[in-house]
Every structure is written in structure tokens, then in C-alpha cells.
Amino acid sequence: MTLVDGVPVATPAATWASLAGRLSVDELVAVGDAIVRIPRMPGPFGWVLRPPLVTFEELDAVIRAGRRPGIIRLREARTLIRIGSASPKETELRLALTTGVALPTPVLDFDVYAGGAFLGCSEIAYPYYQVAVEYEGDYHRTDRLRWRKDIEKYQAYTEAGWRVVQITAEHLRQSGEPARRVRAALRQAGWWPRR
Numbered sequence: 001m002t003l004v005d006g007v008p009v010a011t012p013a014a015t016w017a018s019l020a021g022r023l024s025v026d027e028l029v030a031v032g033d034a035i036v037r038i039p040r041m042p043g044p045f046g047w048v049l050r051p052p053l054v055t056f057e058e059l060d061a062v063i064r065a066g067r068r069p070g071i072i073r074l075r076e077a078r079t080l081i082r083i084g085s086a087s088p089k090e091t092e093l094r095l096a097l098t099t100g101v102a103l104p105t106p107v108l109d110f111d112v113y114a115g116g117a118f119l120g121c122s123e124i125a126y127p128y129y130q131v132a133v134e135y136e137g138d139y140h141r142t143d144r145l146r147w148r149k150d151i152e153k154y155q156a157y158t159e160a161g162w163r164v165v166q167i168t169a170e171h172l173r174q175s176g177e178p179a180r181r182v183r184a185a186l187r188q189a190g191w192w193p194r195r
Contacts, residue, residue, distance in 0.1 A: 001014070011054070011058070012035045012053040012054040012058075013035075013054045013058040013059050013061065013062045014062055016028070016031055016032060016035060016054070016059065016062070017059075017062040017063065017065075017068060017074060018068075019031060019070075020068060020069060020070025020071060020073050020074040020077075021068070021069030021070040022070070023070075023073070024073070025073050025076050025077050025080070026077075026091075026092065026095055028070075028073060028074060028077035029077045029080045029081055029091055029095065030085075030088040030091040030092065032059065032077055032078065032080075032081035033081055033082060033083075033084075033085040033088075033090075033091045034053075034085075034088070034091075035052065035053040035054045036052045036053075036054060036055070036056065036059070036081060036082075036083050037052060037053075037083060037084070037085065037086065038050075038051065038052050038083055039086075040109075042109075042111050042118075042120075042121035043111060043118045043121070044118050046111075052083070056081075059078055059081070060078070063075060063078060080095065080099075082094065082108055083108070083109075084107075084108025084109035084123075085108060085109075085123070086109070086123065087135070087137070089135050089137060089169065089172070090108075090123045090124070090135050092172055093123070093124065093133070093135050093167055093172060093178055094106070094108065094124060096172060096178040096179060097124065097133070097178060097179055097182055101176075101179040101183075102193045102194075103179060103182060103183060103186065103193075104126055104128075104129075104186070104191065106124045106125060106126055106133065107124070107125050107126070107127055108123065108124060108125075109121065109122075109123065110122050110124075110125035110127060110132075112125065112132060112157060112160070112162065114156070114159075114160030114161075115160075119153065119156040119157055119160060120153035120156065120157065122134060123135055126182075126186060126189075126191075129163075129185075129186050129189035129190065129191050130160075130161055130162040130163065130189060131162065131163045131164075131165065131182070131185045131186055131189055132157055132162055132163070132164050132165070133164075133165045133167060133178075133182055134150075134154075134164060134165070134166050134167065135167050135168075136150075136166050136167065136168050137168075137169070138169075154166075163185045163188060163189060165181050165182050165185045167181065
């Protein structure tokens with residue numbers, strides 16, 4: 001517990017742990033990703049907007065605190081939480097690309113540069129292969145400014161030799177489809193799975 005304006009409230013870590021009896025592993029990972037996230041402004045002059053709501057050490061402490069409903073799911077989820085996902089769908093996409101598929105480990109929240117120029121920030125990237133993976137939520141389609149900026153960013157990436165894989169909610173609903181698309185882009189970029 002902690003005090004907020006004199007009122008006792010559960011800490012973010014304790015709240016996360018209390019959800020273990022109700023949420024799936026993937027849902028616990030999404031909540032965990034959200035509370036360890038370090039929001040930032042990307043680019044060469046970017047800065048951290050605020051510290052994370054919780055640290056990995058705090059998550060580990062609530063797991064060690066004792067028995068609780070869903071403790072096995074909580075322990076499994078803790079091994080999958082990463083800093084860098086900005087939304088539950090980004091977490092879902094990351095898990096689709098890292099769980100049970102033979103793909104390289106991606107980098108999250110990656111700033112893309114070419115010739116010293118900042119081109120943009122990608123949710124998921126494979127920098128060595130110059131492959132960026134972008135989750136396209138409906139906002140990216142319905143907000144005219146966001147849509148225009150995305151088109152300009154992807155054009156700049158392409159001109160710099162990057163491949164862009166765009167994933168929608170529909171792709172996420174198709175089992176294996178995000179991994180198939182990313183695997184194809186990585187192979188075009190020269191990656192080959194190890195035997």
C-alpha cells in the first residue's frame with residue numbers, strides 16, 4: 001500500500017499481482033508492460049517523460065510476497081514482460097513474434113536513423129536486418145495527421161533501405177500471420193533460421 005493524497009491505495013505492483021487470479025498470462029504481460037514502460041519523446045533530442053510506474057524489482061517482490069491465486073500465471077508473465085510496448089496490441093504483437101516462433105529477438109521502441117537523420121520511432125524493429133514492424137491501430141487510419149506522418153515515415157524508411165511490415169488487428173486474429181509476414185521480410189533482408 002501507498003498513500004495518495006492521504007488515502008491508502010494499492011501500489012501498481014500489488015494491483016498487477018492481484019489480477020493474477022482473473023487474467024490470462026498474455027493479459028498479465030500486457031498490464032506488466034504498461035506499468036514498466038518508460039514513456040519518452042523519441043529522436044536525438046528526446047527525453048524521458050516520466051519514470052516507470054513500477055520496477056522489475058517491485059514486480060519480483062510482490063511475487064515473492066507469498067501465495068496468491070494465479071501465482072503460476074504471475075511467475076510466467078513476469079518472464080515475458082519487457083520495457084518498450086506502448087499499448088496492449090503492441091504487447092500482443094510482440095508475443096506473437098517471440099513466443100513459440102523461431103525469429104530473432106526484436107528491439108522495442110527503436111529510433112531509426114539514416115545518415116545521421118532521425119527518420120522515426122518503430123514499435124518493434126530488427127535493426128541488423130533493417131526491418132521495422134508497425135502495429136496499425138484504427139487511429140492510424142482515422143486520424144488524418146497520423147496517417148500522413150505514417151506514410152512519410154514509411155517512405156523515409158524505404159528510401160533508407162528498411163523494410164516495413166504493417167500489422168493490423170485482423171492480422172493478429174489470424175494465428176501465425178504476424179510471424180509469417182515478419183519472417184518473409186527478414187528472409188528478404190538476408191536472415192535465415194539456425195538449424
